[in-house]
Amino acid sequence: MSAAFSNFEEFRALLDAAPSADESALKGAQDRNGQLTKPPGALGRLEELAIWYAGWRGDARPKIENPQVIIFAGNHGVTAQGVSAFPPEVTEQMVLNFQHGGAAINQLSNAAGAKLSVHALELDLPTADFTQGPAMSEQEAVDALLTGWNAVDAETDLLVVGEMGIGNTTSGAAILNALYGGEAEDWVGRGTGVDDAGLATKARVVRAGLAANPDRAGLEVLRGVGGRELAAMAGAIAKARVARIPVILDGFICTAAAATLADENQTALDHAVAGHVSAENAHFNALKNLGKEPLLAMDMRLGEGSGGALAINILKSAVACHSGMATFAEAGVSDG
Ligand SMILES: O=C(O)c1ccc[n+]([C@@H]2O[C@H](COP(=O)([O-])O)[C@@H](O)[C@H]2O)c1
Numbered sequence: 001m002s003a004a005f006s007n008f009e010e011f012r013a014l015l016d017a018a019p020s021a022d023e024s025a026l027k028g029a030q031d032r033n034g035q036l037t038k039p040p041g042a043l044g045r046l047e048e049l050a051i052w053y054a055g056w057r058g059d060a061r062p063k064i065e066n067p068q069v070i071i072f073a074g075n076h077g078v079t080a081q082g083v084s085a086f087p088p089e090v091t092e093q094m095v096l097n098f099q100h101g102g103a104a105i106n107q108l109s110n111a112a113g114a115k116l117s118v119h120a121l122e123l124d125l126p127t128a129d130f131t132q133g134p135a136m137s138e139q140e141a142v143d144a145l146l147t148g149w150n151a152v153d154a155e156t157d158l159l160v161v162g163e164m165g166i167g168n169t170t171s172g173a174a175i176l177n178a179l180y181g182g183e184a185e186d187w188v189g190r191g192t193g194v195d196d197a198g199l200a201t202k203a204r205v206v207r208a209g210l211a212a213n214p215d216r217a218g219l220e221v222l223r224g225v226g227g228r229e230l231a232a233m234a235g236a237i238a239k240a241r242v243a244r245i246p247v248i249l250d251g252f253i254c255t256a257a258a259a260t261l262a263d264e265n266q267t268a269l270d271h272a273v274a275g276h277v278s279a280e281n282a283h284f285n286a287l288k289n290l291g292k293e294p295l296l297a298m299d300m301r302l303g304e305g306s307g308g309a310l311a312i313n314i315l316k317s318a319v320a321c322h323s324g325m326a327t328f329a330e331a332g333v334s335d336g
């Protein structure tokens with residue numbers, strides 16, 4: 001099988017050619033929503049969610065039967081600068097934990113009825129320290145984008161992407177600072193739990209990373225200060241966009257990866273909703289820049305797809321109401 005793309009330009013072209021939501025399914029879902037046995041608007045945001053889902057699936061009365069959660073794991077050279085409360089070995093140790101079913105995401109995926117896939121990306125080859133130059137070459141970033149692209153199952157009807165990577169909140173902060181401006185301090189947070197000195201180190205590292213990587217275009221930012229697991233998340237989100245598979249974004253790092261796509265093409269995230277707002281300092285602001293209102297605010301800051309997986313339950317409930325409820329005519333209920 002030949003690769004779907006072999007450089008950034010070809011990847012961009014695929015994003016630019018991606019189809020929009022199906023207008024007739026959207027219209028059909030809106031009509032159906034207006035006939036269901038409830039006062040107009042009484043299901044609040046569940047109604048707009050179900051209609052949005054119907055449009056992307058091309059079905060006015062859809063079902064969610066095959067949700068997939070994918071975790072991508074990567075290691076970061078920038079951990080040498082002391083940016084995390086945990087050592088880099090934890091990335092690989094947690095991958096084993098995911099594979100043995102012992103992590104939070106295993107339980108949350110099960111509870112949501114989702115299949116969980118885990119992809120470790122060259123854990124023994126951390127990205128380069130981005131304070132010294134780009135974290136990845138274009139080829140390395142393309143390989144990671146392809147891993148993500150190819151990880152999405154064809155029969156998936158709802159996708160959550162998550163990550164595991166000690167040091168990656170510093171990458172996320174650097175990406176968002178590069179794309180949206182402001183000061184490094186606006187974008188760094190405590191991640192796995194650094195103290196005030198650690199927070200100051202993260203701001204210094206982000207500043208140095210932006211100085212060493214001056215290009216501000218989405219994919220260049222992704223390779224400059226991102227990481228393999230972030231590029232893989234971007235690849236999976238892009239594949240879902242092309243295949244019209246709705247996506248639930250997870251936390252801070254996932255949002256930063258997604259933001260690089262939106263910078264390349266402003267419709268790149270039209271098929272995505274924000275699953276939650278994480279407790280990581282700048283996540284809310286990142287979502288605001290993307291125009292995404294989070295479904296949940298649970299003070300979670302775990303990553304590994306956890307907030308997105310939890311939000312699958314919301315989307316399933318929205319679609320179950322939309323597709324399962326009786327209309328006023330069917331139920332013999334008088335409408336207003
Ligand atoms: O998703 C989030 O919002 C989030 C917020 C804080 C930490 N994390 C997770 O913690 C790890 C990165 O934290 P750190 O301190 O090593 O940069 C990484 O494995 C993420 O999955 C994730």
Ligand SMILES: Cc1cc2nc[nH]c2cc1C
Nearest residue numbers: 086090164192302303304
């Ligand atoms: C234990 C642990 C679990 C995680 N899951 C996602 N990021 C993580 C970071 C740590 C440190």
